[in-house]
Amino acid sequence: MITMDPVVRECDVLVMGGGIGGLMAAIAAADAGARVIVAEKADTRRSGSGATGNDHFVCYIPEVHGDFEDFMRELKLTQAGLNADEPVLRAFAARSFEIARDWHKWGINMKLNGQWTFEGHAYPGHMRTHLKYDGRDQKKILTREALKRGVVIENKTPVAELLTDRAGRICGAMAIDVSDTVPAVKLFRTKTVIAATGSANRIYSSCTPAWMFNVAGCPACTGTGVAASYRVGATLVNMDIPAIPAGPKYFSRAGKGTWIGILRDYHGKNIGPFLEKPSREHGDITSDVWPSVFRDKQRDGTGPVYMDCSELSEEDMQYLLWAFTCEGDTSLVEAMEKQGIDLRRHMVEFGSYECTLLGRGVEIDPHAATNVPGLYAVGDQVGNFLSHIAGAATMGRIAGERAAEYARTAEPDDRVENHPVVAERRAFYTALMERKHGSSWKELNITVNQLMDDYVGVYNVRSETLMSAGLKYFGDLRKRAESSVMCRDAHELMRALEAFDLLDLAEVVCLSALERKETRGGHRRADYTFTNPLLNGMFVTARLQDGRPVISMRPAR
């Protein structure tokens, strides 16, 4: 049997994933007097999609934006309104400034040139909602602040399962210690869990399918927090509507909003109508308004589409190159240098990347609580609210405060060691580790990717027959994978469990997309080619009841 660490860790608040949302949650819970542990897959100083930086932070500052309602109107109209429940959006926006001030105090430079500077991610003539900042050391600084408050950080410890008591309340969690080549199971006894594991970034094929980890967000984020929450009864929402990032083609990298340039065609003609000349204040928002522009123009033969920054002044060019380092894109800068690409005289081709579940996932209320007592969710893995770094940070604080408060009175049944899920999962992990021959985790991940691309894809159409067939194939794949995947060490076990989580989420995406009988955004149904106005503001939800998925629709709140 796979080794079990005999020490059961005890805490009031267990944070699953030490990214921006997780660390902010841990800091807030510790400030509220809770005993906090962060269980992190890698090392919180450099993990997750904010590992090496970010440069835009959505923030409402009264002296800059004036009336709160005007700010909310802009946020809903152009930024984060599509999949969001308004009460959550409001809870976030109202407290976003206090986070920016604290971050600045802690040493993250939020005031470029000594003042609050709002640039980029904006429509010409509209209010600017994104504070420009330098996030290159944000993870190290938040880690230091968490440790200062007595938070215990357990690195190399990916949480794999959540545990609930007989009343359905959170009572613990199960993780894998991957610090050595030989894995061990670690148990946590806790009254609350804050799930903060980011998006599922390896569920569809990468834009370079043979290079699976070339994805825009951190490839270690595979939706485990979403899948594990679903398995204990949490409601998921908006899994049917795909998120499609874009950027330099084949060099998959988040940070499209950092680019200051104009999208142009092969001959240098502007693609969109929004800007004539690039400026620091406004990048080209053409691909935000028209997300399929790169694929559309490739398919109709009028492509490729390029990002042209060559008209920037030298001062603005230096500013752009510096902003890439704030955003954590130093590899992009280095790769361009190594290839002899100079943005002063070269245009770079842009393209769409793999689809992700960014901002699709666990449903929360304005306190970041899920429908499972004791379970909270924050960051990219939330399904009814997305505001990237600022959203993760602010809702992280709210979740930490609420979880600490809940933990003061919660008394879940003490049954972690003898929990049936622990016994069942331990046996499964052991089978994966003891198999001498079989399939690698990579085969499972690739098969999930190819089925997602073909049967519930975004670059192909979706339909009742395609998705029903896809669901059947995912079931077949599960049976084969459960009896054939083998792992040779702790690293491979971690990757295999990620791939099984992706498989769980693949089925929920299929079921949710079957429920939306219309075409909307990247969800293109060949059998329902129209957008149904009666479904405006309607969200598809999915949850497990007595082991069976229940899919329904609800109005946005």
Added chain:
Amino acid sequence: MPPVIDPKKCVHCGTCAQICCMDVYGPAKPQTVPQVRYPEECWHCRACVMDCPAGAIELTYPLPMMILCKDAPARGEGGDRP
């Protein structure tokens, strides 16, 4: 294959293996040059290069991740586009 450690410069501190978000290095043995066990799983976030105290790591970029470019259009006098 990314990343590449210069064994002459490496000070065996293990920082790269510890902070890698993808566990590309796997567990590092104390006082040794870390191995790059899972090079294909690199995200090219460049954290190891940035945090190496000895400047011993260089990232190489795989050919499939080639950045595609062409010359920007020439402009007329005064910076106007033709």
